[in-house]
Amino acid sequence: MSAPGREAAGFRGLTLGILGGGQLAQMLALAALPLGVRVRVLEPDPQAPARLCAEHLLAPYTDPAGLDALAECDAVTLEFENVPVEALAALDGRVPVRPGGGLLARSKHRAREKEALRAAGVQTAPFKVIESAADLEGALERVGGRGILKTSELGYDGKGQARVSTPAELAAAWADLGRVPCVLEGLVAFGSEVSLSVARTAGGELAFGPLIENVHRGGILRTSVFPAEAPEGTEARAREAARAVAEAWGLEGLLTVEFFLLPGGALLANEVAPRVHNSGHLTQDGGGLSQFGAQVRAVLGLPLADWRPLLPCAMVNVVGVQGQEPDWAQIDALPGTHVHLYHKAFRAGRKLGHVNVVAPDRGTLRERVAELERLIP
Template identity: 70%
Template sequence: MSALFRAGTLGILGGGQLAQMLALAALPLGVRVVVLEPDPQAPARGCAEHIQAPYTDAAGLERLSQCDAVTLEFENVPLSALAQLEGRVPVRPAASLLVRSKHRAREKEALHEAGAGTAPYALINTEADLPGALERVGRHGVLKTAELGYDGKGQVRVAAQADLDPAWTELGRVPCVLEGWVHFAREVSLGVARTAGGELAFGGLIENVHRAGVLRLSVYLPGDPAEAQARELARRVAERWQLEGLMTLEFFELPGGELLVNEVAPRVHNSGHLTQDGGGVSQFEAQVRAALGWPLHDFAPKLPCAMVNILGWVEGQEPDWQAILKLEGARLHLYGKAHKPGRKLGHVNLVAHDEATLWAQLSRLEMLIP
C-alpha cells in the first residue's frame, strides 16, 4: 500500500506555534503528528498527540522513534536527544546540520565553505580575544552569543572598542561572535526544502521589517530581482550541508544588490507564515513533505501577500479584532498562548490580487495592530 494511503506519523521535537502549524498542514495529508514538549500549555496540543516531557525523556524519545520521521520546530533542541534518536528513525534535518546552525561561529564557517558570504566576524571566547576585535570587523559591530538567542535577545551593539568588554560581561562572558555592522538596503529571507534523495524546492524571496529585534512585517511580491541569487545561495548551502528537511536563510541585501547570509534556521520561519494563504503549498506542508521524503513543489506564494505579527500588547493597545476579521483579504491566525506583553501570540496574513491593493490593505491592517 502506498505511504500516502496509510496512517503515516511525523514526530516533532517542540510543541509551540510552529509545531501547531506543521501539524495542521500534515493532517490533510493523512499524517498524524506526535510532539515532545515539556510545556503543558503547548500550542500544538490541540491538533497533535502531546507528550509532555523533557526533550531528553527516554520514554518520549522512544515514542518518537516509532514515527516514520522526526523533524524540528526549533534549533535549541539538546543534541543528546537527537543522538538517542539517531539510527532508530530518520531525523530531518539531522543532528550534523543542527551542530552547524545552532552555533554562530560554526554556522559562518560552514556558510563560507558552501560559497555564501556573511558579515565580517571575530570569535570572542576568552578575554584575550577582545583587544583589536572591533577593528578587525569594522568600526561598529554586534556582539552575539555563539549559541541561543533569538528575536533580538543575546546580542548587544558595540560602537567603540571600549564598549566591547562591558558588552561581553552583559552577555555573561560566554563564547560570542562579534559581527561587523552591515549597512544593508533591506532584510530578506528564503526557504529551501530538500529530500534525502536530493530533490529541491524553494520558497519565494520575502522582505522583512523588524521592530526592536522582533519581526514585525513580511511582504512577498512576485518577481523580486534578488530571488535568483537567493535561490542559488540556498541551493549551495542545502547541497553542501546535505539538508534533509527544510531550512530558511535570512539575508542582508547590500545597496549594490549582493546578498550576505545573516542567519540560518533549520526549520520553517516566521517570515514564511504568509505562505499559508498566498496560494500553493505552504512552508509547513513543504517541511512535512521533505521530512517524509515525499515529492516537493516550490512553495512561493502565487499572489502578492504580507504577514503582520501580533505580539502581546500593553494595556489599552489590544488589536481591533473585529476590524481585522472584516478586512478584505486578511486571515487571522492565533496560537492559543496566554497573553504576555511582547510575546508572539499570532499573526495576520493578507493576500491581494495586485500590489497596489496589497499596499492599501496593509496600511489599514497595520493601524489595527499596534
C-alpha cells in the same frame, strides 16, 4: 516497530514526530493532517499550542518513554534548533531525524554557522569570534569599527545581543552577556532584509520557496511581504546560495536563509534557521503549497515542488504589548485578512499570533498592510 493506530492514520498511514510543541509544530501538524499524516509532538509545556491538533507527549525532551514514542514514527523533525544533544543521541539509528544533528550543530551556534556558510561559498558580513578577553583586542577594527555582539548560542528575537561602537562598549557588552562565547558582527549598511527557504529530501530532491522582504522592529520580525521589492536577479542569487548551503550541509528537511540585501544588489547571508520560518507564514494563505506543507513533504519523502503564493500577500506579527489589544473586529473586516492565533498565554514581547493578508496587486497589498499595522500594536 509501526506506530500505534496506524490502521486509522489515513490513506498514507504515516506518522510524523516533532521535537517541540509550539506554534510552528501546531502549523506543521495542521499541514500534515490533510495529507493523511498523523503528528506526535514531544513537549514539556502542558499548554503547548500543538496539543490542540497533534498527539501530545507531555514530557521533557530527554524523557526515555517520550523518545521511544517518537522513535516509532516514520520520521522526526523539529520546530527549534536548540534540541538537547541527549535527545538526538537517543533517536540516532532508530528513526530518521530531519534535519540531522550535524546540521543542527552548525545552525545553533553562530560562529560555526558563519564559518560553514563561508565554507559553502556564501558571503556573510565580517565577523570575529569572541571567546576570551584576549579576543576583544582589535576586534572592532577587524569588523569595520561598529558591530553587534551576539551570543553564539540561544539568542533570538533580539535577545542576547548588543550594538557596540567603541572598545569600551564591546568589553562592557561582553561582560553583560556573561562572558560567554560570542560573535561580533560588523554592521552592514543594507538596503533591506530578505529571506528564502529551501527543502531537500533524503534522496537529494530540491525545492525552493519565494523571496520574501522582511522588516524588524525591536529585534522581532514585524512584517513580511511577497513579492519582495528587489533588483532583477536577486531571487536567483538567493536560490543559488540556499542551494549551496543545502547541499554542502547535507540538508534533509527544510531550512531558511535570512539575507542582507545591499544597495548594489549583493546578498550577505545573516542567519540560517533549520526549519520553517516566521517570514514564511504568509505562504499559508497566498494560494499554493505552504512552507509547512513543504517541510512535511521533504521530511517524509513525499512529492515536492517549489512553493510560492499565487497572489501578493503579507504577514504582520501579533506580539504582546502591555495594556494594548489588536482591534480584532476591524482586522476581521479588512478584505483579504486571515488571522492565526497560537493559543498562548499573554506575555509582553511574546509572539501570540500573526495576521496574513492577500490582495490582487502590490499597491492594494501595501495599503492593507499599512492598515493592519495601524490595528496591531
